[in-house]
Amino acid sequence: MTHRIFAAAVATLVASAASAAPYRPSDDATILVTVPHAAASMQTAFRKSQIALAAKPTDLTLALEVARAAIRDGRASADPRRYGQAQAALAPWWSMPDAPMNVRVLRAIIRQSLHDFAGAEADLDAILDIDPRNGQARLTRAFVRQTVGALADAKDDCRRLPPSVGAIASAVCWLRVQALTGSAGEALERLDQVIKIDGKADPLLRRWAQAIGADMAAMLGQTEAADLHFSEAIDGGDIPTLVAFADHLLDTDRPAKVLTLLDGRSEADIVYLRLAIAGKRLNDARTPHWIALLADRFAAAKAGGVQLHLREEARFELEVRCDAAAALGLALANWKIQKEPNDARLLLQAVLAANDPAAAADVLSFIEKTGLADARIRPLQDKIAEKHL
């Protein structure tokens, strides 16, 4: 049955082109795709390496170069295609159980981007077994473990980070776990000190630390402090940080700012979702366009069997389409994979919207077990507790 529904979904989607309106532009100058000017030279260099690699696909040095460049851009622009390109570059080594160490680091990163957290951890475990002082691998594993809610293990990795990763990264790793386990206030205070002391740190690192700090402030319900942290964090213009700021703006009821912040900034799925949510709240005329576009993309992902968008799709159903039952299903499926405060919160929101308090049992026990205290989640917990009375 599931299979049949799925097949029908593919068929509907593939055939839906029939109802669209293909056209031949009348003007040769019509632009179909744009690569930003700043990125164009990078793009050219990347393309050159890619072409060279195509001629010699088993050249490991070249393959690593292409994969790294693709991942780097995938990160900054939240572009899932880039991870597929990185994976393709590593194809000759991808299925090797004992792939070279530097391939395994990249494979772990690509796997986590595909939400294969177990696969990512297995690669990192293998690297750390051989080289326990590999800071990159240990830091990556610490964050994978934070994502899946294995906070004690994450803490262990943060504690054992070698000095080579630097003071800020060490502190962020450790303090974030602290914040996730109920001590956000203390963690934020210490994080601010570390940022202040290490004034000469790489600006990218500083921005990252500020973004993490912003989240801690939001966790504590300190809107202004969060704003302040975000103001430095978003300087680099990387999309995930901008999106996190947009979420904070939505949480604090400033949807108009979200439109100014994000409109025209990127074509990423995560960006369109925030535009749709903000647009809906403001009755913006572009909202139906954003909604249709997202629905198209989610449908394609579903037909292609891709499960990367559960979190986004759950929010889409909950906040844009107001389909509580669909949102709850997706939020539950997402909770099986990721266990960050965002995921917990989304699930509790869906539980309340669908009026199905029983579905909250697992997430509530997780919150209790980890001690997570988040001002954005607390009211949801209270509402569910009321229902149980």
Added chain:
Amino acid sequence: MSRLIAFTILAAMIFSGTLFSATRVEAHSQSYGFLRATVHDNHVSGQLELAVRDLDLAYSLDADGDGSVTWGELRKRESELASLVLHKISIGPAKEPCDLVPGAIAIDSRGGENYAIFPFTGACEALGKQIRVGYDLMFVLDAQHRGLVDISNHDVGRSTVMTPETRVAVLDLESDNRLDAIRSFISSGAHHIWIGYDHMLFLITLLLSAVVMRSGNMWQPVETLGGAVWATTRIVTAFTLAHSITLSAAALGIVELPSRLVESVIATSVAVAAINNLFPVVSRRAWIAAFAFGLMHGFGFASILTDLGLPPARKLVALFSFNVGVELGQLAVVAGLLPVLFLIRRSAAYTQVALPAGSLVIMVIGFMWLLQRATGMNIVPS
């Protein structure tokens, strides 16, 4: 905090060198290609759709290197590109696949992204019912690319997803699978009347008064089983007819109504039917109410069908099967309920207690649903 941010920094940790701070790169979603074709005995026609961005990655379309791909840059290489991409797909036997001849390419937008459309036609040896499809686009450059394939003949359609691991698939267009599809749509129709409490409650409410007749100010039991069956048949048939009409109209995209309105009217219908049992306005003509509200219930079913997705090649068959399923579900309810109601229809406990009290409860539920659906609040599970 987005996990993405948590990881962003690791890029900097792991890779030295210039950081790519892109402020605007087009089209950030996964890469998909769409291949759709219709086959006849020895002829195939269809189209392949690929994102312009993916084409650029594979065939470097940006001739002047200014960071933009224009229609002119694509158009000038039209025939070369068409032949390149069509060589990467095949339809028909491995040894002698159909010879695909490209048509004029066009542009279309999908998910906010420009796609190039490559139409094609082809002549082949007699194809039979087992259609072999090959798809080997983009995989070398993007291991997460997916090819969504749909092949159909005049009555059967089959779909599959191509991946780097699966670049060839054999699709079985044998029409006996049609029975499976019919069966699956019948069962989902029956399933949805069964779990759609509002439809069920509406029907039950109408049935409650089908075994009695209003005479003066009193409920009088219907004399014969035949009479009760006749009254019930009229109600159920009218309901069926009405919701079949609107279900079809909605599923085929002829009429569309906002779901909040539909759901609210359905809730109203439950309450109204219950009120009619308490203060009868229509007794003998309950079928008219069944028809009128049935029209709205049909729109309610349609939303389920939309979620399931109608296979385009078998739209009407699927629609009909789903309707049949809904009917079977309804008949099961009637068959279970009617004999019981008929047996107890004479007792005072039924006409003076069960009927009014039950209707009162149903009315309250109906109004609560209405309130909930009209305002978006959660009061009772529905």
